[in-house]
Amino acid sequence: MSVQTLLGSGSLLSIGIASGDLATIYTVGRRVGNWLTASRGDADLLVMLDEDEMNILQRRGVIDIIRFNKRWSTTLRLLENGEPQRLEGPNVEKVLEESSRFTAIMTCIVAALDEFAASSTVRSVCRQLFKRLIPSSEANEDLLSSNLNVRLNAWRSAAAVREMNIACRRLHDDLLNQGLIVEGYMLKDDAFEVADFLYWLLAKRTEVLHTASSDVAGIAYCLQYLSFEDLIVENFGPSPERETVCRLIYSKAPIHSGRGGVVADGRRNRSRELSTVISLTQPEETFSTFPIERGVANQCRLSWEEGTKAAGDLRVTVKPVIHVQDVYFAVFNDGKATRDIGRVEAQFLRIAQLLSFHATESVCRGLEMALGREAPETLTRLSDRLGPSKPGFLDELNDPVFLQAFTVMQAFFMGYYYQVFSQIIDTSGLEFKTVSGAWGYRSIDFLEKMQEFVRGWDENDENSRRVVNIENSKRDPMDRECSGFSRHQVMPILAAMYANLNVILPTGAVGNRPAHEEWCVGVVGKRILLSNSLVQPCASIQEIGKFAIFDIDAGGIPRDGDGLVITGIPNLFPTWEDDIPPAIHEKIEISGPSQDCTRHIEADWDGQPERMLLCIRYKGRRIHSLNPARADMVFCNSWIKPIPQPVSASFGPAYICTLDDFLHSGRLVTPGRGDPDIPVVVQSKGNPCLRYAAAAWYSEYSKVVLIDNCAYSALEKARDMKKSMGSRARLLFLIG
Secondary structure (H helix, E strand, O other): OOHHHHHOOOOOOOOOOOHHHHHHHHHHHHHOOOHHHHHHHHHHHHHHHOOOHHHHOOOOOOOOHHHHHHHOOOEEEEEEOOEEEEEEOHHHHHHOOOOOHHHHHHHHHHHHHOOOOOHHHHHHHHHHHHHHHOOOOHHHHHHHHHHHHHHHHHHHHHHHHOOHHHHHHHHHHHHHHOOOOOOOEOOHHHHHHHHHHHHHHHHOOOOEEEEOOHHHHHHHHHHHHHOOOOEEEEOOOOOOOOOOOEEEEEOOOOEEEEOOEEEEEHHHHOOOEOOEEEEOOOHHHHHHHOOOOHHHHHHHHHHHHHHHHHHHHEEEEEOOOOOOOOOEEEEEEOOOEHHHOOOOOHHHHHHHHHHOOOOEHHHHHHHHHHHOOOOHHHHHHHHHHOOOOOOOHHHHOOOHHHHHHHHHHHHHHHHHHHHHHOOOEEOOOOOOOEEEEOOOOOOOHHHHHHHHHHHOOOOOOHHHOOHHHHHOOOOOOOOOOEEEEEHHHHHHHHHHHHHOOOOOOOOOEOOOOHHHOEOEEEEEOOOEEEEHHHOOOOOOHHHHOOEEEEOOEOOOOOOOOOOEEEEOOOOOOOEOOOOOOOOOEOOEEOOOOOOOOEEEEEEOOOOOOOOEEEEEEEOOEEEEEEOHHHHHHHHHHHEOOOOOOOOOOEEOOEEEEOHHHHHHHOOEOOOOOOOOOOOEEEOOOOOHHHHHHHHHHHOOOOOEEEEEOOHHHHHHHHHHHHHHHOOOOOEEEEEO
8 A cells, every 4th residue: 555545646545534543544454454455465475476367367357457457446435433324426436445366355255254154264265276276385375374364354454445245145135035145154165165166266177067056156146246257157046148157056955945935045944054144124034944844934934923023022221330340231120020910831831930131921921922833842842951961952943843833933032132132232334224133944043142131240260240239139030120330241142143153251350450451342253243332422321331333344453363342451640630620610601512522433543453442532632542341330430310300500719621632632621739629620512522431530539520410419428428438539520
């Protein structure tokens, strides 16, 4: 990537990307790989391998590079200041420099593979492909092994900024709805077959290749659309009528018919890696693509809807728990518990108790509606076999009667879970309104994970204790009040449900001060899952507790090799501790700047650049950075619910901190050697980003941080809190 592209005319700066964001994108590109460094990185790799792309890619004309650059270099879509931005125009064409033939081909291949295979399988396919394309040697093996992950990230990012990933996702879902491909990811064992196809496509001169794999045909179908215009896929959907010397012929497997139409081809009985597509506009149609009869699919559709309705009694809300070092959620039951209703069949009650947050009337009645047709002995087998490590469950799935009951029950609870968690995840950042879940047909794995999630906790994790255990006594399984979970617990669940990611999160590594706590605040894969505070100006603890998901380029987000977005360590904000105390104002009018600050994800430049901090800016001017995980906990534990009618807009006596103090003096206003009983009031009314940042910065110095819309009501509560914290505890008020 040239200096002209970074800074000159027609540069990233000229299309509105801030210099700080540009620095992060460039650094992430160098360390992890992204679109900005894709072509340069590919060129460097070929130089190290002492290879020329024309020698590697021996089939000529498979891709028209001029048409590729013209077609896929007019739009740039990326995450900027928390919002997906689509940039267009002549300057974008200059920024997206013409891709080399090698980069264009690999970008298309990875975009297509991502829709049909797990990331580990994509890596295996590319590794096998390069072994065929590049002469084997120990040096080449080492170079490929050490560079492959970075190159994959770069090609995936180059596809995402051009929206090629969205195009492939649409094609994949269309093929799935037509019944041409099968739900789920291809097996890793099929990587050799896919690599053989790609090697034929790129390096062989023969005209025809036959395949019996619908995955290979689907990948080829996507490549054909992206820019491989010489490639034609026959017997697989509509095929363009043109002369070509590159034809993939799909040979259909035997079809097995059931009542209601075609059920499955011969490969559907093979185990596949779990991946289920869920339409956010019609989630109840999810099971329509499963290899089940039409009547069962109708039952599953109704069962999903019943599960959605059953979740309507639950309310997920952030609940501050001061001595738990994480954002904490409570799940309240606003409906009737089973102890308050009439008779419920034992099988339905047991299933509800095992898999729901609360065994409510709505859950039990919904299960009766969904599974009421099933024989009592089948329901008994189903309820008896549920539970972690229950023997014989997989064997039971070989019984068609049991499998049908399980599938209908699975539809009920997946509808239930997606409805519950929809309260804490924002999907508006998705261009294509589908998500991918790590669960599927004939699989009990996710339901077992949810049993542990809703009913138990890790005894070795002090943050996983239930809210009700902290506040009250041992929890009744049918308690109608609340259960709870931490953000650290729920992030892997959401990653599995919405981004098909299996993640293991590290616990906070506590340093020598609170802001040194290092936490995971997001996960980057084929979709991006982030804590809401990284991308939105949060004005309440409920907004802090949300997550946001995107199908956009992650090239500007620092993360580790596993895609985990881990917080870094910010520098301390200086204070006036050793100087003359600031002036005391007997009466102040509560106010705030006319324009709020903005937040920007950046690398931890002074620590580990693969970790992130949140940079706070005002009109582009940098103020300071913060650890968003720490800031979220401070904000939630400091929150006082606004009162309907504030007592007064004025307040005093108090010290005042304004935006100018942050911007120009570069220090926090503190009492210093003055009176600690007099609070500091940060003038942040109507500026949620400034208020959020100030709470984080001041938490290093103030024992009490209060956020309210009425200073007098906050002061009353603060007096009681000061008694328990000591007379020298400092007060900070953030109003509005």
